[in-house]
Amino acid sequence: MSKFLYKLIGVMNVAMLCSFYAKGQNLIDSSYLTNQYSLRLDYFRKMPDRKNEIVFLGNSLTEGGKWQEMIKNKNVVNRGISGDVTYGIIARLDEVVSSKPAKIFLLCGINDMKRGISNEVILGNFSQIIQMIRAASPKTQLYIQSLLPVNEKMLPVAYAEINNSKINDLNRNLEALCKEKDAAYVNLHPVLADENGSLRKELCIDGLHLRQATYILWTDYLNKNGFLK
Template sequence: MSKQTWLIVSLALNAVLIAAFFLFGYIYRDKIAQRFVQMKGNPTIVMYGNSITAQGKWVELLGRTDVMNNGLPGLTTYHFLKLIRSHVIDLHPKVCFIKGGINDITVGVAQERIQANFKTMLEMLVQDGITPVVTLTVYEQNDPSSKKEVDALNAFLVSFCTQNNISYIDLNHYISNATGLRAEYAVDKTHLNTKAYEIWAREISRVLEEKGI
C-alpha cells in the first residue's frame, strides 16, 4: 500500500474517531453534565424522586448546569425518607423538586404511610432552609384502582402544600384525562415521554422564575 493510500486511510479513521467522539458526547451530554455538577458540588436545584424523575434530562431540559438529578428508580417514599439527608439536605440546594408515590401505590403501601413520609420529608427540607416544590403524583394509564389512590395522595399533598405555603406542580392537568395518563405523553403504563418532560420542565422553569432562582 502506497504512502498516499495510508494517508487517506489514516485521515478516514481519524474522521470516524472524531465523529464517534462527538456522537458519544451528544448522546450522553446530560450524563456528562451531571458528572460536572457532581464534581462542582453545591447544586442550586436537586431533583428527587423515582424513575420518572431519574429519567429526566434536567440539565438539558432546564438549560442550566446547577441542577442535580438524584432520582432513585424503583424506590418508594420510605426509601426517599431514609436517603433524603445524603441525597438532598447535605448538598445544601436552594430548592428541591420532589415527586413520588406511584411505587408505593403499586406495592400496596397504605395512604397514611405514604402521606406521613411526604409530610416528614417536606418538614425536614423546610427546617434545613431548602425550598421544597412538590410535583403531584402522575396517573398511570387506564388503571382505575391506581387512579383512586393517586387522587387520595394528591388531595393530601395539595392540602398540605396550601396550608404550609409550599408550591406544587400538577402535571395531570396537562398530560392526563379522566382515564389517566394520556398515551401521547407515555412510553408505557407509568413512564413519560419527551413531550411530557418538556411540559414538566416548562412548569419547573415557571416556579423557578416566580421564586427568583
Template sequence: MKNIRQIIIIGLCTLTSTMQAQHVSHRSFAHYNKRVAQFEREGGITSQSIVMLGNSLTENGKDWSQRLGNSHVINRGIIGDNTVGMTERLCQITPHQPRAIFLMAGINNMVNNAPVINVAQQVISLIEAIREQTPQTKLFVESLLPINEKNGRWRTLAGRTNDIPLTNMYIRAYCESHDIVFIDLFSKMVKPGTNVLREELSADGLHITEAGYAIWENELKKHIANL
C-alpha cells in the same frame, strides 16, 4: 481567645458532621445502592444547586440541567425509590443547604394496596424532614403523575388510577397550609374528564415519553425563572 477557640471547635464539629452525613448507611435494592454510591463519588451539590429528588420518573429525565436551561440543576432520581429510600439519602443533599429541591414521590408507595391516606402521610413526612433539615431551601412539591392501566403491565398499581388524584389532594392541602409550592403536573397529563394518563404521553402506562417530559419541563421553568 477563648471565644475564638470555641468558634473553631464548633466549626470543625459542623464540618465533620456534614462530611459524615454524606454517607448513606441504608441499603436497599441493587440499583438504589449503585446510584447512592455514584452520588457519593460525584458530590457536586452546593448552596446554589437545584436538586431534582425523586424516583424513576426523575431519573429517566436524565440531564435536567439541559432540560431546564440551568447548569445548577442536579438529577437525584433513583428508579424504584420510595419515600423511605429518599428520606435515608437526604444526608447527601440537605447538609449542603441547596438553593431549591423539586420533589416527586409517592407512586412507589402505592404498592401492596397501601391506603391513600398512608401514602400521602409518607410523602408529607418526607416533606417535613426536608424542611427541618434545610429550612432555607426553597421546596417545590410535584404532584404524582397519572397512570394508564390499559396494558396491565404494572400489576402493583392495579386499580389505583383514581387513588392518585386523592393522594395529590391530601399532599396539596398540606403544602398550601404550610406555604410550600405545589406543582400540579397531574392535570396537565390526563385525558379530559378522566384521571387517566394520555396514551401519547407514555409507552407503558407509567413512565412518560419526551412529550410528557416537555409538559413537565414547561411547568418547572416557570418556577426556575423566579429562583
C-alpha cells in the same frame, strides 16, 4: 449537623415508621435497598456539592428526565432512583440537603402505592420528608409535585394496585398538607392528563413511565409557571 448524624436520624425515622405501621394486621413492604438504589446513592455521594443546586428528587419518573439538558445555565442535579419509595427518600435525604440546595422538586409515592401501602402512610412519610428538609436546609425552596396520572388501560398487571382514584385522593391530601406546611404544591395533571383525567397515551410507554419528549412538556410547564426562576 454532620452527614453521618443526619443519615442516622433518617434511618431511625424509617425504622420507627416501619415499627409503628407494622403493628396492624398487614406488614408494610418498606424495603428500598435494591442494587439500583445502592449504586445510584454511591454515585450521588461521590459527586461534589455545588452552589445553588436545583435538585430533582424521586423515582424512575425523575431519573428518566434529562433535566440538565432542558434547564440551561443552572446547577441542576438528578437525584431520581428507579423503584424508590418514600422510605428510601427519607433514608437518603442527608445527601440531598448537604449542598443546601436552592430548590428541591420532589415526586414520589407511586411505588409505595404499587406495593399496597396506604395513602395515609404515604402522606405521613411526605410530612416527615418536609420536616426533615426544613430542619436541615431551611432556605431551600421545596416543591412537592403531584403524583402523575396513569393510563389504567395500558398498565401492566404488576401495577394492579395503582389507579387514578387512589392517585387523585392522595394528591388532594398532599395539596392540603402542603398548605398546612407552607410548601409549594405543583399540580402536573393539566399538562399530562386527557379529558378523562388519565395519562395521555401518546405521552407514555406503559401507562406510567414517560416518553423522553414528555419531559420537555413537563419542564416547559415548570418554566411557564415560574417555578424554575
